Amino acid sequence: MNETKTVVERFALGKPLFSVEFFPPRDDAAGERMLRAAQALQSYEPDFVSITYGAGGGTRATTLKYARMLKEQCGFEVMPHLTCVGHKEAELMDILQDFESAGFRNVMALRGDPPKGETSFQTVAGGFSHADELVRLIRRNLPSFGIGVAGYPEKHPESPDAGDDVQRLAHKVSCGADFVTTQLFFDNEFYFDFVRRCRQAGIEVPILPGLLPVLSLAQIRRFSSMCGAALPPELEKRLEEAGKDGVQEVGADWAYEQIKGLLDGGAPGFHLYALNQSKATTSILERLRDRG
Ligand SMILES: Cc1cc2nc3c(=O)[nH]c(=O)nc-3n(C[C@H](O)[C@H](O)[C@H](O)COP(=O)(O)OP(=O)(O)OC[C@H]3O[C@@H](n4cnc5c(N)ncnc54)[C@H](O)[C@@H]3O)c2cc1C
DSSP states (O other): OOTTOOHHHHHHTTSOEEEEEEOOOSSHHHHHHHHHHHHHHGGGOOSEEEEOSSGGGOOHHHHHHHHHHHHHHHOOOEEEEEEOTTOBHHHHHHHHHHHHHTTOOEEEEEOOOOOTTOSSOOOOTTBOSSHHHHHHHHHHHOTTOEEEEEEOTTOOTTOSSHHHHHHHHHHHHHTTOOEEEEEEOSOHHHHHHHHHHHHHTTOOSOEEEEEOOOOOHHHHHHHHHHHTOOOOHHHHHHHHHHHHHHHHHHHHHHHHHHHHHHHHTTOOEEEEEOTTOOHHHHHHHHHHHHHO
């Protein structure tokens, strides 16, 4: 495994890198399944893996628990996520210190989505309203940490327009972020256009495209409407025609073609939203390996 290099050092090598995202499972049985999925990826040597916080059931304890498991049992360079949801600054600092004590050297700094049942983000007293403040906190207190932030090729759903969104991202990066990982998208033109606009806005850090190999049509329709990622009619048609049993193959084929186009177009690598499953991800990685 590539265990001696941080995420930032890996970007600096200038070789395309790839990462895989997990989420903290709800119970021990799901934890076993996640671990098996992670182990199935070991031979492909991801440059790093990340594990979400807050979203999908992750809490301070579970994100740390499964981040440790991915590090200790799979030997991965792990980047835990952290969100501002419900935390005062001092609590965020405590969690960051837990991450540091557990040996993590990278963190994905996010504002986070409103908790289930709430429609808008609420800043707690003594807490943060946006991810830029969390980035500043990390950079000030843990200067050697690698910091990732989220970017939105099709703009964040709360942003008034794409221009405003990129200006906010430029500010967030200027607070000390080392790289951007994007929200999922299904049409590479959104990514290339986003990168162009980011560069014009003075963002110089690597922008890692995030891709989701579709696992279910109903799920992807839900995700797309939640995060504002357009589902191309051609992909939707193929998924419908494939039926339940064929959806994953169509999803993996689409993601593979996206990755080829992204790497050929100069993307610094790719990030896979694997949803704690390995079948589609390994099928993509196997084809990329064959392609060299
Ligand atoms: C790669 C990736 C990983 C993710 N992981 C998680 C996770 O682990 N847990 C989770 O809950 N969610 C996760 N999310 C979802 C994310 O939390 C949501 O998209 C959330 O709504 C915004 O988080 P952010 O960090 O982008 O927020 P921000 O950067 O704060 O942006 C949120 C909105 O506010 C605007 N904005 C930014 N800064 C300012 C400012 N200073 N003043 C005014 N407006 C501003 C932005 O343009 C945007 O519209 C992830 C998203 C991505 C792309």
